[in-house]
Amino acid sequence: MFNDIFVGVMMVVALVVGFAMLVKGADWFVEGAAGIASKFGIPQLVVGLTIVAMGTSAPEAAVSITAALKGTADIAVGNVVGSNILNVLVILGLTGLITSVAVQKSTLFIEIPYMLVVTGVLLGMGMLGNSINLTEGIILWAMFILYLAYLFVLAKKGKAEEEEKEERPLWKLLLFALIGGVVVVWGSNIAVDSATAIAQIIGLSEKFIGLTIVALGTSLPELVTSVTAARKGNADIAIGNIVGSNIFNILFVLGTSALIIPITFEASFAIDTIIAIAAGVLLWIATIGKKKLTRPWGIIMLLCYAAYFVYLLV
Secondary structure: OHHHHHHHHHHHHHHHHHHHHHHHHHHHHHHHHHHHHHHHOOOHHHHHHHHHHHHHOHHHHHHHHHHHHHOOHHHHHHHHHHHHHHHHHHHHHHHHHHOOEEOOHHHHHHHHHHHHHHHHHHHHHHHHHOEEOHHHHHHHHHHHHHHHHHHHHHHHHHHOOOOOOOOOOHHHHHHHHHHHHHHHHHHHHHHHHHHHHHHHHHOOOHHHHHHHHHHHHHHHHHHHHHHHHHHOOOHHHHHHHHHHHHHHHHHHHHHHHHHHOOEEOOOOHHHHHHHHHHHHHHHHHHHHOOOEEOHHHHHHHHHHHHHHHHHHHO
16 A cells, blocks of 8 residues: 555656656757747748657657557557647647737648648548558658658748848757757656556556547647747747647658558547547637637637547546
C-alpha cells in the first residue's frame, strides 16, 4: 500500500516536471523558429506549418511508431486520431480564448481542406480493410510529399516579400530552436510516461489511454507552443502549427508506421475519425467569415471536446 502511494506521488512529480520542461522548451522553440523565419524572409505561416509542426509532432511519431512495432494498434491509431481532435478543439479553443487568432487565406482554402481530405482518406482506408497496410502507407507518404512540395512553393513566394530581418546571429537562433525542441520532446515523454502510469494505476482501458492521456501528452508541445506563439503575437505559427501537425500526424506518423508493419484499424475508431473530421469542419466554419478564430468559437470548441470526453467515458 505504502509502495503504491509512493509510486503514485513520484508519477505526479514527474508529470509536473514534464509540464515545466514543455513550457520553457516551447518558449525557446517558438523564439528560435520565429527568428529563423525573419532571418531568411520566410513567412511565419510556413515555419508554423513545417518546422514547428514537425518538431511538436515528434512525440506522436515516437509513440505511434513504437506502438506499431509493439503491435499495440489502439495506442498507435488512438494517439494520432485523439491528438488531432485535441489539437483543434482544445488547443485552438484555448488559444482562441487568449487572443483572436488570425487565419490566412491559404490556410482557409488550401491547408484546412487538405487536412479534412487527409483525415477522410484515413477513414476510408481504415473502414475498407480494417487496417492500414504497406500500399496505403505508400499512398499516405505520396500525399505527404505533395504537401511538402506545396510548402516549398509557399516558402519561395514568401521570400519575395519584404519583411523586417532578425538581428540576432543565426547560430544563436538555431541553438534556441534546437534546445527548445529537445526539451519539448523530452518533457513530453516524461509527461506521457507518468500520465500513462497514473492512468494504469487507476485502471483505465488502453483505448481510453490512447485517445485521451497519451493523446494529451503528445499534444502538449502543440498546446504550449501555440499558446506561447499566440501570446507573443505570432498567430500564424499558432494556427499553422495545429493544421500542419494534424496533416503530419496522419501522413508521416501513420504512413511511416504502416511502412514498418500493417496497423490494425478497429471499427470503433471510425467514430473517432469522423469526430476528427467534424472538428476540422467546425474550425473552417468558425474562421471562414471573419478570417480569424474568436473567443466565442473557442468556447464552443472546448464544449465540443467536453462532450466528446463524456462520450469516451460512457
